[in-house]
Amino acid sequence: MSATEHSLSTPLELSLGPCLFNWSAERLLEFYRRIAAEAPVDRVYLGEVVCGKRMPFNDPVWPEAIDILEKAGKDVVLSTLAQPVNKRERQILREQAGYDLAIEINDMSMLPACSGREFAAGPLLNVYNEATLAFLAERGAVAWCPPVELPLDAIQKIAALVPQVEVELFAFGRLPLALSSRCYHARAHGLRKDSCQFVCDQDPDGMDVATLDGRSFLAANGIQTLSDACHFAGLASGHLQALGVRRLRLSPHTVDMVEVSGLFRRFLDGAIDAEEFETGLGALDLPGPLCNAYLSGEAGWKRTVIPA
Amino acid sequence: MELVCPAGTPSALRAAADAGADAIYCGFANETNARNFPGLNFSADELSEGVAHAHRKGAKVLVAINTFARAGDVGLWKHAVDDAAACGADAIIAADIAVLDHAAANHPGTRLHLSVQAAANTPEAIRFYAEAFGVKRVVLPRVLTVPEIAALNREIDVETEVFVFGGLCVMTEGRCALSSYATGKSPNLTGVCSPPDHVDYREDENGQLLARLGGYTIDRFESGQAAGYPTLCKGQFSARGQTGYLFEDPVSLNAFELLDDLAKAGVTALKIEGRQRGKAYIAGVVGAFRRALDSLESGGDAGPAIAALNAFSEGGRQTSGSYKKTWR
Numbered sequence: 001m002s003a004t005e006h007s008l009s010t011p012l013e014l015s016l017g018p019c020l021f022n023w024s025a026e027r028l029l030e031f032y033r034r035i036a037a038e039a040p041v042d043r044v045y046l047g048e049v050v051c052g053k054r055m056p057f058n059d060p061v062w063p064e065a066i067d068i069l070e071k072a073g074k075d076v077v078l079s080t081l082a083q084p085v086n087k088r089e090r091q092i093l094r095e096q097a098g099y100d101l102a103i104e105i106n107d108m109s110m111l112p113a114c115s116g117r118e119f120a121a122g123p124l125l126n127v128y129n130e131a132t133l134a135f136l137a138e139r140g141a142v143a144w145c146p147p148v149e150l151p152l153d154a155i156q157k158i159a160a161l162v163p164q165v166e167v168e169l170f171a172f173g174r175l176p177l178a179l180s181s182r183c184y185h186a187r188a189h190g191l192r193k194d195s196c197q198f199v200c201d202q203d204p205d206g207m208d209v210a211t212l213d214g215r216s217f218l219a220a221n222g223i224q225t226l227s228d229a230c231h232f233a234g235l236a237s238g239h240l241q242a243l244g245v246r247r248l249r250l251s252p253h254t255v256d257m258v259e260v261s262g263l264f265r266r267f268l269d270g271a272i273d274a275e276e277f278e279t280g281l282g283a284l285d286l287p288g289p290l291c292n293a294y295l296s297g298e299a300g301w302k303r304t305v306i307p308a
Numbered sequence: 309m310e311l312v313c314p315a316g317t318p319s320a321l322r323a324a325a326d327a328g329a330d331a332i333y334c335g336f337a338n339e340t341n342a343r344n345f346p347g348l349n350f351s352a353d354e355l356s357e358g359v360a361h362a363h364r365k366g367a368k369v370l371v372a373i374n375t376f377a378r379a380g381d382v383g384l385w386k387h388a389v390d391d392a393a394a395c396g397a398d399a400i401i402a403a404d405i406a407v408l409d410h411a412a413a414n415h416p417g418t419r420l421h422l423s424v425q426a427a428a429n430t431p432e433a434i435r436f437y438a439e440a441f442g443v444k445r446v447v448l449p450r451v452l453t454v455p456e457i458a459a460l461n462r463e464i465d466v467e468t469e470v471f472v473f474g475g476l477c478v479m480t481e482g483r484c485a486l487s488s489y490a491t492g493k494s495p496n497l498t499g500v501c502s503p504p505d506h507v508d509y510r511e512d513e514n515g516q517l518l519a520r521l522g523g524y525t526i527d528r529f530e531s532g533q534a535a536g537y538p539t540l541c542k543g544q545f546s547a548r549g550q551t552g553y554l555f556e557d558p559v560s561l562n563a564f565e566l567l568d569d570l571a572k573a574g575v576t577a578l579k580i581e582g583r584q585r586g587k588a589y590i591a592g593v594v595g596a597f598r599r600a601l602d603s604l605e606s607g608g609d610a611g612p613a614i615a616a617l618n619a620f621s622e623g624g625r626q627t628s629g630s631y632k633k634t635w636r
Contacts, residue, residue: 083480084430085451093432109432112439126426126482126496128376131406149485149494154379161380178484178541181451181630184554188547209554210546212518213525218486220547220554225479227489293492299522300489 012237012268013247014261015043015168017145018079018104020050020176020251021221022200025061031252032065036072038258040265043075043247047096049082049106049124051183051222052089053196066101075102082106082124083179083223104143115139123147123170123249124179128154130161137165144168145249148175148231151297152243152306159244166246171233172260173251174206174219174226174287175300184220196222204254205287216288217301229291229301234277237268239308255284309571309578311601312370312469313594316348316583321358323587325365328598332362333370333401334583340388341372342425343583344499355395368398374423375499376404386410393418401447402426403482405440412441421469422446425482425496431463438466445469447579449480450561454569454631461574470570473593473617474581476561476629478541486540490522502539509535519543562626564597564614567604570631593620 016035019028035044046065048055062078069076078101084090096103097113105114106122120143127133133144143166146155159167185207186196200207206219206226216228233240233248240248248268250261260281267277282290293302313329315321324332335341337349350358359369371392377385385407392400393415400418402408403425411420424447428434437443445467448457461468479486481495488494491506506522519527519538526543529535536542541555561581563570570578578601580593600613618626 083427083451083483085456090430090432107430107433108426108428108436109430112432112436124483126376126404128404128497129379129382129406131377131382131409132404135405135409147485147496149488149497150379157380175485175489177486177489178479180479180555181449182478182555188550188554207547211524211526212528212544212546212551214546215524217490217524217545225486225555294488297492299492300485301522 012240012245013042014040014264014268015045015247015249016041016257016261017170017173017249017251018045018047018049020224020226021204021206022051022054022198023058023204024201025058027204028058028061029065031257032061033068034258036068036074039261041074041250041261043077044069045077045079045104045249047079047081049079049122050179050224051200052081052084052086052092054198054200054222055089055092057198077102077104077120079104079122080106080110082122083181084109085181104145111136111139118142120144120168121165124176130158133158133162133165137162141165143247145170148177149294149300152295153297155245156243163244167244168247168249169233169240169245170231171248171250172264173230173253174228175231175291175294176224176226176251177218177300178225180223180225183223184225185222188220219287227291227300228288230286230288231294231300232278232281232290232292233295234267234274234292235295235306236274236308237270240268253287255286259284309567309601310469310576311594311597312577312579313590314474314580314583314585315358315590316343316345316585317587318350318354318358320583320585320587320590321369322361323591324594325362325367327591327594329362329367329594331368331370331398331577332358333372333579334358335372335374336388336391338384338388339375339378339497339499340385342374342423342495342499343372344375345504345584348584352391352395355392355397359396359398363396369396370399370401370421371395371397372401372423373407374401374403374425376425376496377406378497382406382410389415399445408437408441408443416442419444422466423482424449424471427480427482429460431460434460434464434466438464445576447471449482450477450630451480452630454566454573457570457575457631458573467576468574469577469579470563470575470631471561471581472563472567472570472578473597473620474561475539476556476559476627478556478629484541490524490540492522502537507538557627559627560620561629562617563628563631564600564617566628566631567601589620593617596620 104120183193209218294300313324403423
């Protein structure tokens with residue numbers, strides 16, 4: 001991971017964000033094997049971001065997944081826990097900061113341990129302006145995925161003012177909207193968080209949450225709340241580069257992510273047009289309807305036309 | 309322990325000071341503070357007068373500049389910090405690194421408190437803010453139990469402030485975009501959650517009143533039942549074939565019974581929420597807490613003061629929230 005100047009002719013990269021859901025070890029390994037072999041993504045983030053209680057189950061998977069992905073030529077980045085609370089979680093984070101592996105931090109707890117080494121600032125950090133990003137850049141931030149609610153015009157301003165940091169736009173998937181200390185999966189199943197029985201594994205794309213009039217609205221994932229709708233940034237390569245975006249992040253879902261990343265790749269390369277791209281995405285088994293209005297600063301659930 | 313009380317208006321500030329607040333927090337009437345509602349908050353002149361009144365009553369004034377500064381327009385937030393310092397504020401409550409950095413560099417004589425919006429809940433995060441900006445106090449996000457707060461206090465050198473009464477945010481503050489997802493307006497960026505201009509009520513065919521936010525129906529009330537305000541995380545939703553308060557019931561936080569435990573946990577300040585509340589509410593709640601704290605400290609009976617607080621809770625229902633491990 002290095003921050004370098006890119007000319008407009010440098011192709012935009014694709015990355016696969018960390019899996020936010022409670023997938024079994026077998027499912028995760030199978031997923032990353034296939035990504036390594038078939039997906040046109042340049043970078044893969046992995047690691048448990050949402051719930052420290054899941055770590056004993058999925059931590060054993062990471063060494064093998066890292067090995068498979070690196071052998072396939074992917075850049076691998078360890079994405080860290082977003083809301084550490086207990087001693088065990090804090091100890092794990094300290095250890096992770098010492099690994100010889102690129103790292104994405106998702107909580108300010110990690111800043112002291114990573115200060116002075118290169119790191120990526122994740123979308124769950126509160127980085128909303130150029131002064132905050134410049135402060136992090138002085139301490140080692142070389143890449144930044146903005147919070148999902150930050151509109152493109154703000155991202156463009158920040159990217160122009162802090163050009164040394166690579167900007168990665170959250171471009172596909174249910175939007176990570178909130179964290180809580182309470183586990184909504186446990187609560188919905190009548191369980192306590194301490195004895196949750198890991199019921200979040202029943203919903204590999206999150207638990208659907210509808211409004212009283214039956215409209216799909218949100219998705220619960222343990223202590224996290226996501227959108228029901230599936231965000232997508234269908235912006236052409238030239239447009240993204242003019243905004244200062246260097247890379248697009250695709251968030252893993254049970255939908256065929258090889259297909260999803262292939263569609264993004266072909267669209268960015270100009271092999272298919274916007275209409276084919278959206279039709280192609282819409283034909284897949286997405287977790288919810290497409291939305292994109294956060295990009296223009298409107299309510300995130302809406303679908304809008306983004307001016308080129 | 310210091311009693312920290314809300315003031316959304318100059319008259320609420322006077323009511324809080326008169327009712328025995330040790331400190332009063334408030335904000336400017338713009339998007340630099342997280343309660344950016346119409347008709348609320350202070351101009352610089354009102355803040356100066358408020359500081360003078362509070363100081364005469366022996367109370368401090370803490371100014372919340374706790375939203376995240378807008379890209380390309382950090383100046384508005386810097387001006388707010390400069391104005392707060394010029395008005396004689398005893399402390400600035402901030403969350404954004406850009407705001408903290410400006411305050412630390414330009415107003416070293418003004419205390420800095422870390423807003424709950426920064427969501428700092430580990431010794432590592434809190435020490436970072438203390439070392440980088442000289443933060444003297446952290447307002448803890450409502451994700452910790454009392455034993456966890458005690459353990460945290462043993463590992464840090466800064467003061468801790470905790471919420472004890474009022475609205476209960478169940479999502480970690482500063483890390484919630486539910487409101488912007490539904491309405492386009494956000495606590496972090498705009499300073500509002502579930503904004504009133506996106507609320508509407510309508511009656512359904514059965515005569516029930518539906519409360520909607522951003523066009524989403526998120527609560528329903530029987531005819532004649534008092535209709536609550538549709539706050540996103542306190543709404544009713546359907547999941548797994550069941551309908552109910554998925555995220556949180558419409559309850560208020562009341563950690564009164566834990567005051568002694570919080571003191572033993574090393575907490576410095578107790579925060580009452582309600583900057584959008586009127587002066588009668590402020591006077592009542594602050595007065596009750598003042599009497600209760602004074603009774604506790606003198607070993608007297610705090611019972612009557614506790615009873616007086618119950619009248620101020622949302623729907624009469626209360627919880628001690630995440631402070632107890634049994635919260636579900």
